[in-house]
Amino acid sequence: MIKSDAPILVTGAAGQLGKTFVRMLGDQAIGCDRAEFDLSSPDSILAAVRRYRPQIVINCGAYTAVDKAETEPELCETINAAAVAAFAQACEEQDAVLVQISTDYVFGAQPEVPTPWQESDATAPQGQYAKSKLHGEQAAAAAPKHLIVRTCGLYGGGPNHVSFVEKMLQLGEQRTHLRVVDDQRCTPSLVDDVAAAVLQLLESDSRGLFHVVNDGETTWNEFAQEIFRIVGYEVQVDPISTAEFNAPAPRPSYSVLDTAKFQTLGKGPLPHWKDALSRYLTTLRPILAEGLQTS
Template sequence: MKILVTGVNGQLGHDVVLEGERRGIEMFGTDVASMDICNSEQVREVMTSFGPDAVIHCAAYTAVDAAEDNQELCRRINVDGTRNIALVCKEMDIPMMYFSTDYVFDGQGENFWKEDDEKAPLNVYGQTKYDGELVVQEFVKKYFILRISWVFGINGNNFIKTMLRVGAERGEVSVVSDQIGSPTYTYDLAKIVMDMILSDAYGVYHVTNDGLCSWYEFACEIFRQTGMDVKVNPLSTGEYPAKAARPYNSRMSKEKLRKAGFCMLPDWQDALRRYLCELG
């Protein structure tokens, strides 16, 4: 089997390629230099040349605040780029996996979001990721759409690395305490990604590590596990300056994933422990 992975230099794409290779699958990772997803002709040329049996589309514009000032670029990557890949997948009649986000919902209340709940993105990034979902559903018969949240991995920047750096520099951090979600380790995510792409259980799923916390609780656990003496100050969303609106409620139901027979991801605290060991 041959699988093409976009966004190989990102946190998720990096781990997906490694997991596929561990399973003996021929993986072809691309980045903007080898296949610019916004260039439809290049996408078709690279994909048809490699001849994949499936595509795992990890590439995306993910700078949430910057997206508010760069709406055209964000849309070109997250929507138009996704369409370019989806159209070739349609022509080749192969499965495509697309990664979306908890940001497609309005982030209110305390209920766990189900896959078919009403979509009401709060910001440009969330809207473009939802529009990307619609593109995939329009063109691809065999699609997987995985909504993920609060992602961290070895390759690239993330909340954990930021907390470790700022905590070491200042001995004190201020973190939002009223947004709730599930931190998700790309190493764990890559395993279920490969399980799914090798199946025919197509559809939309929510996939995160188990358990919930606020960003404040996440930060406290990072410093507890590392033994760092850092003061963590809780902030409300209103006290934290951010250009893009953020969801208060990122709880996502994984019942559909469980019913489909896939292995559930471990607790986020366990994922954090393993990640910190990997970071060294």
């Protein structure tokens, strides 16, 4: 249960997911961004948690620059793992619940038969970001009251956050042909749906590790095509392989997450990814009319 008389501290409050929690929680949220405390200085974390005495810490702050992490592994590890260890210690001291947001990237191995990954499946993170996020999960698990939520392909933070969706829209305003990878299967997920699901988990006193993503699965290529179909841009989206795209950090080829454990709450799966995308693009429509580049 979420108590109505104690604050909930949300880190990464300027980020896509953190901002969404702060909006949903209203007055109960204490949204902390980089100006409040720097996650690369874990020492400041205990002081902040002592100051606010939250019932719950939702840690959405993270080093999320997946490719840049390959050249800044120490900073990435500090923010994504050492800071989480500090939160775990602080939450234990305050008897607070620690919610740690993690990622499908912990599943970097190619499965023999692609089947949605369950929480109990063995992880195999590839790349610095993925490894640091798994270390973050392990650090969070040291908190006596913890909830670790793996999600995937977040978008929906609004036009000022350049996720895959905004990137495609910007490119779609300029070009008639794009090449987008078609050999990574996952489930891009809307921050509103993920945040609502995390709050349901907290309301039901769930603890441990959960997968939370929109329903269904797709490739980035198909996702891009659906974006352009919904907004009515005539853009040809040709396939390109992950190898050809040659990003600095490795990406999982198959990271569809099984949400059966979340569904034991009895509320069914989250909406299908096409439904979530359509809802988000509806909110962007007034801005798209002006052109995303200029907003």
